[in-house]
Amino acid sequence: MITSVIKEKKNSKGMQDKIKQNSIKLESENVGVFYGHKKVLQNVTMRIQANTVTALIGPSGCGKSTYLRLFNRMNDYIDNFRKEGDVIIDGNEIYKKGIEIEELRKTVGMVFQKPNPFPKSIYENVAYGLRIQGINKKSALDEIVEKSIKQAALWDEVKDDLKKNALTLSGGQQQRLCIARTLAVQPSVILMDEPASALDPISTARIEDLIYELKQNYTILIVTHNMQQAGRVSDHTGFFYLGELVEFGDTRQIFTNPKSEKTESYISGRFG
Amino acid sequence: MLKAKEYIIEKGLLLCALITALTTIGIILVLTIEAITFFKEISLVDFLTDTQWTPLYSEKHFGVLPLLAGTFLTTVIAILVALPIGMGIAIYLSEYAPKSFRKTIKPLLELLAAVPTVVYGFFALMVVTPFLQKIIPGLSGFNALSAGIVMGVMIIPFISSMSEDALHAVPKSLREAAYGMGSTRLQTVFKVTIPSASSGITASAILAISRAIGETMIVAIAAGQMPGLTFNPIKPVQTITAYIVQVSSGDVPFGSLEHSTIFATGISLFVLTFILNSISFWVSKKYHRQYE
Numbered sequence: 001m002i003t004s005v006i007k008e009k010k011n012s013k014g015m016q017d018k019i020k021q022n023s024i025k026l027e028s029e030n031v032g033v034f035y036g037h038k039k040v041l042q043n044v045t046m047r048i049q050a051n052t053v054t055a056l057i058g059p060s061g062c063g064k065s066t067y068l069r070l071f072n073r074m075n076d077y078i079d080n081f082r083k084e085g086d087v088i089i090d091g092n093e094i095y096k097k098g099i100e101i102e103e104l105r106k107t108v109g110m111v112f113q114k115p116n117p118f119p120k121s122i123y124e125n126v127a128y129g130l131r132i133q134g135i136n137k138k139s140a141l142d143e144i145v146e147k148s149i150k151q152a153a154l155w156d157e158v159k160d161d162l163k164k165n166a167l168t169l170s171g172g173q174q175q176r177l178c179i180a181r182t183l184a185v186q187p188s189v190i191l192m193d194e195p196a197s198a199l200d201p202i203s204t205a206r207i208e209d210l211i212y213e214l215k216q217n218y219t220i221l222i223v224t225h226n227m228q229q230a231g232r233v234s235d236h237t238g239f240f241y242l243g244e245l246v247e248f249g250d251t252r253q254i255f256t257n258p259k260s261e262k263t264e265s266y267i268s269g270r271f272g
Numbered sequence: 273m274l275k276a277k278e279y280i281i282e283k284g285l286l287l288c289a290l291i292t293a294l295t296t297i298g299i300i301l302v303l304t305i306e307a308i309t310f311f312k313e314i315s316l317v318d319f320l321t322d323t324q325w326t327p328l329y330s331e332k333h334f335g336v337l338p339l340l341a342g343t344f345l346t347t348v349i350a351i352l353v354a355l356p357i358g359m360g361i362a363i364y365l366s367e368y369a370p371k372s373f374r375k376t377i378k379p380l381l382e383l384l385a386a387v388p389t390v391v392y393g394f395f396a397l398m399v400v401t402p403f404l405q406k407i408i409p410g411l412s413g414f415n416a417l418s419a420g421i422v423m424g425v426m427i428i429p430f431i432s433s434m435s436e437d438a439l440h441a442v443p444k445s446l447r448e449a450a451y452g453m454g455s456t457r458l459q460t461v462f463k464v465t466i467p468s469a470s471s472g473i474t475a476s477a478i479l480a481i482s483r484a485i486g487e488t489m490i491v492a493i494a495a496g497q498m499p500g501l502t503f504n505p506i507k508p509v510q511t512i513t514a515y516i517v518q519v520s521s522g523d524v525p526f527g528s529l530e531h532s533t534i535f536a537t538g539i540s541l542f543v544l545t546f547i548l549n550s551i552s553f554w555v556s557k558k559y560h561r562q563y564e
């Protein structure tokens with residue numbers, strides 16, 4: 001029921017989006033990743049347009065998270081991580097010398113698989129990203145906190161108890177809070193690694209709704225295990241298999257008329 | 273046959289548990305009964321408000337405040353030494369040190385707590401005090417400062433080890449969230465990791481305080497035997513524990529009022545550490561619940 005509502009909404013707005021933006025926001029050029037001697041990604045080339053949602057699908061362990069985390073350099077913390085090829089955002093290779101990782105991450109926000117709010121108040125969770133940038137003026141914080149929570153469709157549920165500990169919220173609310181926290185930093189790209197996999201169907205539907213809204217202003221890359229979800233929220237889909245990008249294209253095309261047999265059998269649920 | 277063996281082992285274990293519980297109850301009982309005989313003669317009000325403690329002199333006063341002051345002073349000095357150093361070690365080990373270094377250094381640090389306290393006591397008296405006397409003129413041969421500093425060194429591992437565990441238990445996902453929003457390493461440590469571990473860190477500090485309050489040998493040897501209502505660290509003081517040692521090892525007649533002061537001061541000590549341990553237990557339980 002809920003999902004059909006979302007679908008309708010999507011279709012009505014879908015046409016406007018097509019016209020809106022066509023510039024390339026994210027690119028990877030022949031990217032490969034090693035963890036030690038193990039090569040977990042190879043020759044991944046992808047171009048992602050601004051203000052679109054791109055779903056990354058594929059069986060577990062095929063490198064989706066690794067690929068996603070290339071764009072905010074989150075793999076840098078893993079021992080023996082090494083990459084080859086270019087990862088490009090707004091035309092700049094983000095692994096070259098002189099790139100400030102902290103600055104990069106203010107442009108490329110991330111939402112994780114399990115909701116991970118800080119054990120602080122709801123307000124402080126959202127204000128965190130601003131405080132670390134030295135923004136401590138109450139009026140400025142108040143404004144951005146409210147705006148971000150509203151954008152994450154959580155405002156009505158929490159507006160009266162912003163001082164409450166974030167851990168008292170439900171899982172779905174926590175995840176929307178994490179989205180609000182990410183939005184407060186005003187990134188232009190949002191990476192989501194299976195953001196709804198730990199949530200119930202209703203919370204999942206709300207997150208999907210939200211992703212659809214956010215597309216107006218952000219470029220979104222989302223890893224998902226859920227085929228229906230990929231179909232519902234994304235404009236483009238990339239299918240990964242054993243570290244390779246097997247197929248990348250229009251979501252509708254991938255789901256109705258895949259070029260590769262592997263894609264076809266994965267989507268129809270024959271493996272993975 | 274096997275059944276009988278199991279039965280014996282089971283009952284044997286139960287017996288061990290019972291003995292432990294009974295010993296604790298016995299100690300509390302003896303303390304209380306003996307303390308009651310003391311408080312029949314000296315009113316609780318006098319005990320808590322008189323500013324002199326001279327039960328062994330001809331003009332007797334039974335005010336516990338000077339002993340409490342001595343205990344308080346040495347403990348505060350110890351914590352001032354142990355908290356920053358212990359926390360520094362904990363943060364370094366948990367957030368910066370390579371894994372292998374952490375694995376070797378932690379047990380070494382815990383050795384600090386395994387040094388016999390009598391060794392620390394003489395170290396304070398014969399090494400630290402003479403050294404400090406070169407810097408601080410007027411430092412008494414027996415003083416709260418040396419005893420407090422050395423006691424601080426002794427309790428460093430209590431703080432570093434438990435705080436390190438607490439920091440280490442902060443989920444990786446919280447650090448990733450912080451990094452993901454553009455935090456530097458230092459910001460992540462101080463704005464996310466430490467606050468998230470705060471209850472564990474608090475519990476470690478309280479436990480260390482409790483240990484310092486109960487510490488006997490170091491203060492008995494190096495802090496002196498002069499109960500006085502003073503907070504001057506360069507003067508000799510006497511702590512509750514040091515007083516108990518003095519009376520127990522002296523020739524005070526068994527069963528006399530002087531002798532029963534041991535139990536009155538003993539129960540004060542017990543109440544103090546019991547409260548602190550309870551708070552520590554409660555705080556750390558709360559923090560375990562946080563990440564379930």
Ligand SMILES: Nc1ncnc2c1ncn2[C@@H]1O[C@H](COP(=O)(O)OP(=O)(O)O)[C@@H](O)[C@H]1O
Binds near residue numbers: 040063067078
């Ligand atoms: N920290 C790591 N160290 C070594 N190998 C890793 C690490 N993280 C993931 N891998 C390996 O890299 C491959 C891709 O993992 P991942 O990107 O998490 O896949 P996915 O998100 O598609 O399930 C897997 O084979 C996994 O075992």
Ligand SMILES: [Mg+2]
Binds near residue numbers: 064065066223
């Ligand atoms: Mg993954």
